[in-house]
Amino acid sequence: MMKILVLGAGPAGSSCAIQLLKAGHAVSIIDRTELPRHAPGETLHPGIEPLLKQLGALDDVLNADFIRHQGIENIRNGISTYKAYNAEENWKGFQVFREEFDTLLLNKAIELGASFHSGVTPIKVNYVADSISSIETATDKFEADYFIDATGRRAWLANNFNIGFKEYSPKQIAYYGYVSDSNLRPENPQLIWDEKGWTWISQVKDNLTAWVYLNLRKHEKVKADWVPKWLADGKSTSSIKAVNVTWKKAKTCCKENCFLAGDAAFILDPGSSHGILKALMSGIMIAHLISKSDDYPNSVIENHYNQWIDSQFNDDIFILKEIYKAFQVKDTANVSTT
Ligand SMILES: Cc1cc2nc3c(=O)[nH]c(=O)nc-3n(C[C@H](O)[C@H](O)[C@H](O)COP(=O)(O)OP(=O)(O)OC[C@H]3O[C@@H](n4cnc5c(N)ncnc54)[C@H](O)[C@@H]3O)c2cc1C
Missing domain, CATH: 3.50.50.60 (FAD/NAD(P)-binding domain)
Incomplete structure (x- = not known):
């Protein structure tokens, strides 16, 4: 030992x-x-299930009733493409807190x-x-x-x-925050692209939507009260956090x-x-x-x-x-x- x-x-x-x-x-x-x-x-990919099982923690995670999702919606130039993880076998990811x-x-x-x-x-x-x-x-x-x-x-x-x-990689700063009371509570996480980079939007609780924003062009500070435009109808539940995600x-x-x-x-x-x-x-x-x-x-x-x-x-x-x-x-x- x-x-x-x-x-x-x-x-x-x-x-x-x-x-x-x-x-x-x-x-x-x-x-x-x-x-x-x-x-x-x-957001956890369904591939996490065998690992949780090996750790003996799968039942606890399943019993925690986290929101499940079946794929990712990719939105580019206003066009949405949905990709299921594995539709035939009904693979589901987790939205854990x-x-x-x-x-x-x-x-x-x-x-x-x-x-x-x-x-x-x-x-x-x-x-x-x-x-x-x-x-x-x-x-x-x-x-x-x-x-x-x-x-x-x-x-x-x-x-x-x-x-x-x-x-x-060049210096990359990701911003993230949480919004309640928005009409946007996607069933599957959304990856929305714009001319600068991407925004990830996912529902983590019944009335709580998480967002992450990464500008790939250059590092631009975002204001403390900024929220992605798609969630502007909601209320921020916490201050925005910045994280250095340089590779x-x-x-x-x-x-x-x-x-x-x-x-x-x-x-x-x-x-x-x-x-x-x-x-x-x-x-x-x-x-x-x-x-x-x-x-x-x-x-x-x-x-x-x-x-x-x-x-x-x-x-x-x-x-x-x-x-x-x-x-x-x-x-x-x-x-x-x-
Ligand atoms: C904005 C953002 C969004 C993300 N989204 C996703 C996602 O959707 N899905 C996904 O899979 N991953 C995502 N990630 C990545 C994910 O968060 C990390 O990869 C994951 O948390 C790494 O786990 P870890 O155990 O290595 O570290 P952590 O989860 O960071 O845990 C480290 C622990 O160490 C403790 N600690 C720190 N310093 C010390 C010290 N000196 N002594 C003792 N303890 C210490 C901390 O308190 C903490 O509890 C995201 C990351 C960011 C920044």
Whole structure:
């Protein structure tokens, strides 16, 4: 049995913890915020179902009664094209509310025996030779065999362990917000294109519509009270948030006894549309590799994980570049992913 410290209780951290606990390891999770906490990103592709099943969380997610949808509506020049995920087999995605979804996964990890520390900020990393030996918070010291950075875009441990990042696109800032009482409550999420970029509109609760806007031409700040014109009849329920979604990837996603999971490993703009699915996949993959660590030298595990992350990243970049061709996002079109 090994001891693992997971930093971050988002989908990447919780899925990794669940899978490690199921393999018989001892897991502590720390998160700097008090949970439940809000996070953007509500649309889940149906491909998430087998992963949730593997984690033993599918029934809980189904019982949570999240809104389901069967496909995506793409709207360009006023013309709408609907694409079902898989009409024959009636595949359905989820419109989850992240407070609920993330808590549900975390609760599963706690139920399996994770020791969870909420509102706890790591402040110091200690090393023995080149490996991490422990992480300190203001009140505790966590020793472990493996350390998982699942702190999302902050990549706290990666930054403290001097793992650099490489950017693969021009600077991109996505804006997002929520609107109630709008007449636009689409049955399926809508991706609406205009001359500048795209707006994603999805219904996340009975009377709550989420939007995300990304200008692909250049970075233009939007005003604090801005809402996409299609939702102008509604009331904003929160202030607009801006998030840096410049494409970036860690130079290595596994170094010594440290793994990077989910957004801590790489970030693409939400147009890639499956950050949560990837967070779960990476959490599960790391748990699998740690469980195999007695059978292989560290270099094999390191190479395997890095190659796996590279293939995920390169596949997504390939698709995004195809989708964005019309926008001639110069740097992204010329980007090298090696
Ligand atoms: C505007 C927007 C819309 C999106 N829409 C979608 C979508 O529709 N579908 C989809 O699949 N994906 C979407 N995404 C992407 C998705 O939100 C992320 O890919 C996903 O949240 C990544 O999960 P994670 O567990 O890696 O990180 P996170 O969900 O960010 O979780 C990280 C956790 O780490 C904690 N933490 C941070 N710093 C520290 C620290 N120093 N110490 C301890 N804990 C720390 C945080 O409090 C948090 O709980 C969207 C992203 C954006 C920005």
